[in-house]
Amino acid sequence: MAWMKSKSLTLSLRDRAVRTEISVLTVLLVFVTAVAVAPLSRLLFEGIAPSGVFDWGRIQRIFNQASVWRAAVNTLIMATGSAALATLIGALLAAAVAVTDIRTKASLVFCVILPLMIPPQVATLAWINLFGSSSTLLSMLGLAAEAGTRHPLYSLEGIIIVLGLHNAPLVFLAVRASLRALPSDLVEAARSEGASPLRAFLSIVLPLARSGLISGAALAFVSAAGNFAVPAMLGIPGRVPTLITLIYQRLSDYGQEAFADVALLSLSLGAIAVSGLLFQSWLLRRRDIRITSLTATPLRFSLGPWRRPTEIACWVFALGVLVLPLLALLSTALVSGYGQALTTETATLKNFTNALFHHTMIRGAFMTSAWLAAATAVILTIVGIPLAYFIVWRPNSLVRVASAVLEVGYALPGTLVALAAILLLIKPIPIIQVSLYGTPWIILLAYLTNRSVLSLRPIVSGFMQLDRSLEEAARVVGAGFFRRLRDIIIPLVAPAAGAGAILVFLTVLTEIQVSVLLVTSSTRTIGASVYFLEESGATTLAAAVGVLIVVAVFCLMLFVSSFKDRLPKGILPWAE
């Protein structure tokens, strides 16, 4: 009798757990529908049936153009090449930081992550300056190109190199998150069996870091496909058309057709992104290795005599991608007119005092961007953890479609996501009759469409590494979904989720493309303000605002670090 009772109790508990899971999944799918499926299908509709009429001939005409194909091929080469470079650099750095005994790790990680904060157009301008015929540095070394020759970076190779360097921190974060979960006992066992450190690295560390490597590489691939600043600044003068520059070219066309063409072209960009995603899941499905890492001591390879050279190599990279663009930005911010030589006479703090005290618009924009970035990061983390749970541990076709749609939202150029949001929200939302058009909420929605992958990817790769037995055990004994989430899942994926949240926050804070179409005279983001300042010729003031953003983020990171001891281990991606 007592046995019967306890069995039915367990059953009803498990029943309830299943019901909770179904309702949670429903809520998640509604969220994905609202932020991604709805706006993207609205855009798709505009592409294939402008003004409501389906026109197959028009679609054929567009995809038969040689220029579209050339741009698509260039985009594929650019995304693949730069993803490979970013993966190589990011993985090496991550390995050095996570599993070796090099020193000054904390500051190294800080310097590797901070470039994510430098807007890509600033970094690109710095590289252009560095390798241009007017380069001060290369002239001193006698290496500067002669005046009148083609800039070496104005080429497909140049785009690949700059994008690869720019996206390396993304891979670094993903790989490092998977490496820090590595237990040392495996390696110790291998070493005691006589395996050399290199052998142990290749046969144990590398396979276990696969999920991080692959998801990092895929992130770099999709980021590169959707990046605008680098192909625009290097590819337009280098005559390397890519899909995104083609889209921008068509966006500056006038006439009704241009708009529908752009919507259609963006589909091909979405297709490239989804192909990257499919390749990723195919790679990940081939082998499946998981570990539980809560109790294990982290791994440390001793580099011996190689420690110093490794340290130097890491620092050369970190300082190269951080200090170079920052110096360029700072030297611009310190003169009143762009192009003035920076001397003791021309140096001025005018731009900084203007930015801080005389432009209320800039201060307001900073606050707007800060809360939008924080809200985006928090919402995407709250949604991302249960969504990744379903993607990795309880996949079904609905969940797979949801994650593919989010991927497209990330790969599309920000401007198109903004246009999709406008198309969707210009009329008041039916039933509740609320209009979001012209409010900051439409910007938030577009950010959720465009950035969810940045938070979801690391969480998914976190889940992939986890051994499911703990959670399954909890399920068997009848722990409810939220109970399991709180007690088991969240502590295990916290590092990955933290990395994702930080990525989202940092990249949204200085974001330009999405918000530039959605800002109004009363709601401006800081990225759009910087863009408007540049556009109106106030390059030096824009640079000063850029420097202030980097300084503010730096301080923010330091401030959060001071609570390190009270936070779950591994949640701060830059902390050791």
Added chain:
Amino acid sequence: MKRLLTASLLALLSGTAFAAPSGKLVVYTSQTPEVAQQTIDAFKAKYPDVAVEWIRNGTAQLMNILRAEVAAGDVKPDVLFVADTINIGQLKREGRLLPYAEAPTTPYDKAFHDADRTYFGTKIVATGIAYNTKTAKRPTSWSDLTAPSIKAQVALPSPLYSGAALNHLHTVAASPEIGWSFYAALAKNGVAPVGGNGPALNDVAGGRATYGIIADGDVMRAKANGSPVDFVYPKEGVSYITEPAAILKTARNIEAAKAFIDFLLSKEAQQLVARQGNIPIHPEVPAPEGFPKLTDIKLLPLDVGQAINTDKEVKEKFRDIFGG
């Protein structure tokens, strides 16, 4: 006589009583944020009963927003106040603009507004030659940019991406004195088009290019801030944009929209244009310091209808010459 006076007084009174515009006016403008704010503030000072809601963005972006609004079936703005006449001419052709026959255009040159009175130019922004004062000597002619000695040193905004550059290309290509051979000579000299006006100006100011084909106002502002740049209106003539304003047919507040056009064409608004560092088009308002008199600049005409018709070919030809 007395009756006449009373009648005109009454007319004046009733005029102000009935015509005083009020309510909400939505303006989409491509002026820079500060300039737009000043213009709107000055308008509000004159028409305190009108609540102006405005969105400010680049012309291409504004057109994309407008296209999205058209596609969604809800066009928000009453007034468009953008950079060039080609985009706005396209809207006119689509029948989206409202003619305003009574607009106060009397003092103005006919070239600066639409013959059908759907859009009205407000200033002159000319595209000429910017040069780096440290590395270049002052040019006088467009042909100075094609000298074989200055290989790949011209910052040329791409008309495939920038509306101002497209306006320039259409104007110059149709000019017998400059024409396509100018672009062919640039291409032969290894010039690679860059994204837009901003990058081109920075290339010249930063010394990556010696010359640039850029708008006058931006260069003069940079010069005033200490950048090593200066501007020349070449002797063959310059292309120009007029920053036209137009009322949309879908406008919800036509009275206020007309008041906005009236204001932009007032002497007072033209004086504001001069203070903001651009050449006004009112014959009695002098150009700002450092700018030549409007009558001293050779302005090359642009046939807007022709430009819209030949746009695809012109872009294609540019692509052929520069290879994408």
